[in-house]
Amino acid sequence: MSIKATNVLNTRRTVKVKLAFEADGERQVEEVRVVYRGMSLKFAREFEGASDEDRQEVITQLTKIVVGLPDILGDDDQPIAPTADFFESLEIENLRAISDAIGNDINPPTKPSAS
Numbered sequence: 001m002s003i004k005a006t007n008v009l010n011t012r013r014t015v016k017v018k019l020a021f022e023a024d025g026e027r028q029v030e031e032v033r034v035v036y037r038g039m040s041l042k043f044a045r046e047f048e049g050a051s052d053e054d055r056q057e058v059i060t061q062l063t064k065i066v067v068g069l070p071d072i073l074g075d076d077d078q079p080i081a082p083t084a085d086f087f088e089s090l091e092i093e094n095l096r097a098i099s100d101a102i103g104n105d106i107n108p109p110t111k112p113s114a115s
Contacts, residue, residue, distance in 0.1 A: 011038035012067065015101040019072075019094045035068035036102055058099050059087040065102070 014035050021028055066082040074080045087095060 012036070013038060013105060015105045017097050017101045019097060020091070021094075030071075032069065032071035034066060034098055034101065035070065036065045037067050039065060039106065055092065055095065058095060059084055062087050062095075062098065062102075066098070 012035055014033050016031050017034050018029050018031050021030070063082065063084045068079060069082050069086075070079045072080045080086055087098075090098075
């Protein structure tokens, strides 16, 4: 059996992320889907190297890999585009939640072995 390279190179993955927001004066948390493109080993290393302190670096990395935010709707009730402007407008808590969810999906934390 053979497969086309484009099938392997154009993979998409989806992670669920809990985002916090305020509605009607109350803090709420909703789980949303974030769709991102699969990464090469080189890009995964760059993504993992983006530090929380360098917010702009995290935003740059997210705009390169996030391809959809199907559960976050704009005023027109259509999914919002994952642009740098969108990521720059997020609270740091939510930006970190998205970044961490993708990072953990790429490289899941190891569980301590039972001794």
